[in-house]
Amino acid sequence: RGSLVQIKPDATDFPKKANPMRMSRYFLPVLKETPREAQIVSHRYMLQAGMIKQASAGIYSWLPLGFKVLRKIEDIVHEEQARAGHIAIQMPTIQSADLWRESGRYDAYGDEMLRIKDRGGREMLFTPTAEELVTDIFRAHVTSYKDLPLTLYQIQWKFRDEVRPRFGVMRGREFYMKDGYNFDLTKEDALHAYNRHLVSYLRTYERLGLQAIPMRADSGPIGGDDTHEFLVLAETGESEVFYDSEITDLKFGDREIDYDDKAACQAVLEEFTSRYARTDETHDEALFNEVPETRRKVARGIEVGQIFYFGTKYSDAMGAMVDDGKGGKVPVHMGSHGIGVSRLLGAIIEASHDDKGIIWPEGVTPFHVGILNMRSGDEACDAACEDLYAKFTAAGLEPLYDDRDERAGAKFGTMDMIGLPWRITVGPRGIKNGVVEVTCRRTGEAVEMPAADAIAKIQ
């Protein structure tokens, strides 16, 4: 049995998906009217942009445009976990109650757990999280300290029977989560894994166009006493937060870091968590008052991730031991680390929209550019659009070409609602003058230029 070599892929090997689309062939059920049931903008826009459709309370079907963004977010999460040296697995959504009995969480977990009986009357459940299952995998195969450190993670659907699902995918009952689990020989090693996750989360959220602030939080049903939540500031956020405004100046950026370097990762933890930043669960008024008045902020935030260190809570309960190389056997130190992948679509829209619709950051936009034909059927316009479509596709970008025989107003409204970063408008007058109009969704700035320049500008 060779030791589990921890492969750290430098270049991530996830294929870049590039699939262009014609609106006439797509399935994009944009809503004309504002859905009444939506209370917050992200829920409203996800319905109006034809991204999701509610199947039942807190449970959604992901329609093509929403599913495309979900997969882009998933790809980024995979890339940053691979960069941190964490290894992807996929565990089942349906679990046996037996493992949860071993850890003592089966009864403790409460009504949020969806409990199921199979045809043999066996007690099963739809996974709300997977500490027990992953610890069972570990204990079956890893018995030596030589195989540590090891972090396994998955991106998998979860079910929590929330008493009040609301705000669309923000608080669903079935939701998509990246959940990672580290196994280490000592507490010190496990706290390094904690810091590795913090670094990978800072990078991930910035790539999604978000500033997610790590805040001390409460561990709840997962357990342990070291935990930070990552919160995106938003008035519609469910968490009340208290923080030192200096923390919003921090940015991880594209600095290099060696994920195996304990001191470097510890330094990032200190840099990003030394200032006061807490959720209402851990807020300490006295401590907060030590922050200069002008920097004391109270706001609301959306929790988009959480990292935990909980020591030997599960390894003790489930006998996940390794030989320590000194003749003894010790329970491994663990932690678990979650990112709310489906919740992130809502968080990104809350952070990036206007009164006309969504404004996607470049890193997650479903398509890079919308091509809008003002007069489908006009030979010159059609030819110009087809040429743009082919050239963007050849360049590895993903155009969405609105080739429908629809009035221009409806086309503009749809493009603004679905929020692609760029729009190219092709009309008979412009073509006669040898130009197309390039509009930036975020700024509204519109410039006329030859098609060739438009391609160069957007690449």
Ligand SMILES: Nc1ncnc2c1ncn2[C@@H]1O[C@H](COS(=O)(=O)NC(=O)[C@@H](N)CS)[C@@H](O)[C@H]1O
């Ligand atoms: N009902 C929900 N709807 C959408 N996202 C959710 C929901 N509940 C939790 N999440 C997301 O999932 C993330 C991780 O969930 S958690 O409970 O904090 N952590 C865990 O479950 C740990 N097992 C991490 S592996 C949260 O930070 C949040 O972003």
